[in-house]
Amino acid sequence: MSVEARAVLLCPDGGDLRLASVLVSEPLGAEVQVEVRAVGVCHSDLHLVGFPHTGPVIPGHEVAGVVTAVGPDVASVAVGDHVAVTLVAWCGSCAACVSGQSYRCENPGATARPEGAGPRLALADGMAVAAGFGVGGFASYVLVHRNQVVRVPSSLPFEQAALLGCGTLTGVGAVLNGARVEAGESVVVLGCGGVGLSVIQGAVLAGASRIVAVDLNQGAVDAALSVGATAGVCAAGLSPEETVEAIRAAGVVAGAGVPGGEANADGGSAAGGVGLDHAFEVVGLPATTRQAVRSLRVGGRAHLIGLHRPGNLTELDLMLDVIQPQRGIQGIFMGQACVPRDVPRYAELALAGRLDLGRLVGSTVSLGDVPSALAALRSGVVGRTVVTELVA
Ligand SMILES: NC(=O)c1ccc[n+]([C@@H]2O[C@H](COP(=O)([O-])OP(=O)(O)OC[C@H]3O[C@@H](n4cnc5c(N)ncnc54)[C@H](O)[C@@H]3O)[C@@H](O)[C@H]2O)c1
Ligand SMILES: [Zn+2]
Ligand SMILES: [Zn+2]
Structure with a gap:
């Protein structure tokens, strides 16, 4: 059955956001219809709002809810299941997918509705509405491909399950899958918003010895310390060089320093520490990308998570920042x-209490608050804002 959803619509004319009624089609083939119970406000939604659009779009992609209908080709979930929804598009049958590396799926378009089948989402006059990031989560219902939906235990609160769809999947996964941080290694996380706090929790799970949290907002640094960071650097008022020195000083692991204060091979002074094993950039700015690379020890690796504006260029001295100190990016x-x-x-x-999703939720709001929640991300929000009131 098709259903009418209440949704936050991004209109192409001027990019304003407004509440609207949207018709969500019945599920066809491998599609799953989900009643949304919680949806996080991720910084990527703010990026999406800033991009040019040719038609109306529903942003929002960090979703948890209850399955209300499934297409004839869906066996993985059933009506009534609690699920997390992700934007990850993977076909399930290409060489990458069948070898467990679905993050580099060769046919991600397979999760889209086949052409000619009509739109998944439409306005009352029939105009098609796009689902932002293939989800369209700022709505009381979503319609997605079965590969985007995973069953979660019903005992997990919806506002926590929603984080599994993006912030936690991204942050913890960056540490465990992307960086493969080893027990005893040192880590710095630049940007401690919704995603950065999950990176910190991932570093705790991996057994990192030092976890240095960096943010412009002291509240975010405090939140990072509360989820397992071992040191915090509030970068407000610090120059880029001072920020790097403060990170390196906070990242010193017992017994790993260079005695005597001589310069290290990578130009860092022993007083500022030899540098860290891993740097996670979770802001999306050239300045913090440079700081991430320059905070590393010889042979350290920088992991870039923050999304940059297309065309953003970051200047690095390839000899002194990358090649001589043998850093990976x-x-x-x-x-x-x-x-x-x-x-x-x-x-x-x-x-099991080993990943504290509850602490990652900063506040809960209603669907009508989405425009102000998105705007607040520009100036810094502590924890993830999650929409839990989807209907008036
Ligand atoms: N790569 C991925 O798969 C992926 C997935 C999700 C989100 N993202 C991106 O990750 C980034 C973070 O997302 P989020 O939802 O956590 O955002 P957020 O707005 O919740 O957090 C960003 C944090 O960075 C801090 N910050 C801003 N400028 C800074 C600076 N110069 N130095 C230090 N800290 C600074 C802010 O104070 C804030 O706490 C965004 O760019 C988002 O689009 C990427
Ligand atoms: Zn996201
Ligand atoms: Zn694939």
Whole structure:
């Protein structure tokens, strides 16, 4: 059955956000219709709002809810199941997918509705509405492909299960799958918002010895310390060089320093520490990307998670910042997740009290608050804002 949903619509004319009624089609083939019970407000939604659009779009992609209908080709979930929904598009049958590396799926378009079948979402006059990131989560219902949906235990609160769809999948996955942090290694996390706090929790799970949390907002640094960071650096008022020095000083692991204060091979002074093993950039700015690389020890690796504006260029001195100190730099998208493996793992860890999803939720709001919640991300929000009131 098709259903009418209340949704936050991004209109192409001027990019304003308004509440609207949207018709959500009945599920065809491999589609799953989900009644949304919670949806997180991720910074990527703010990026999406800033992009040019040719038609109306519903942003929002970090969703948890209850399955209300399934297409004839769906056996993985059933009506009444509690699920987390992700934006990760993977076909399930290409070489990458069948070898467990669905994050580099060769045919992600397979999760879209086949052409000619009509739109998944439409306005009352029939105009098609796009689902932002293939989810369209700021709505009381979503219609997605079965590969985007994973069953979660009904004992996990919806506002926590929603985080499994993006922030936690991305943050914990970046540490465990992307960086493969080893017990005893040191880590710095630049940007401690919804995703950065999950990176910190991932570093705790991995057994990192030092976890240095960096943010411009002291409240975010405090939140990071409360979920397992071992040191915090509030970068407000610090120059980029001072920030790097403060990170390196906070990241010193007992016995790992260079005695005497001589310069290290990578130009860092012993007073500032030899640098860290891993740096996670979770902001999406050239300045913090440079700081991430320059905070590393010889042979350290930078993991870039924050999304940059297309065309953003970051200047690095390739000889002094990368080649001589033998540093690696990689981009990580959605925590290199294997969705049907990782979402249940993280849910299990949450229920066992080893992943504190409750602490990641900053506040809960209603659907009508989405525009102000998105705007608030520009100036810094502590924890994840989650929409839990989907209907008036
Ligand atoms: N790669 C992926 O798969 C993926 C997935 C989800 C989100 N993201 C991206 O990750 C980034 C973070 O997302 P979020 O939802 O956590 O955002 P957020 O707005 O909740 O957090 C960003 C944090 O960065 C801090 N910050 C801003 N400028 C800073 C600076 N110069 N130095 C230090 N800290 C600074 C802010 O104070 C804030 O706490 C965004 O760019 C988002 O689009 C990427
Ligand atoms: Zn997200
Ligand atoms: Zn695939």
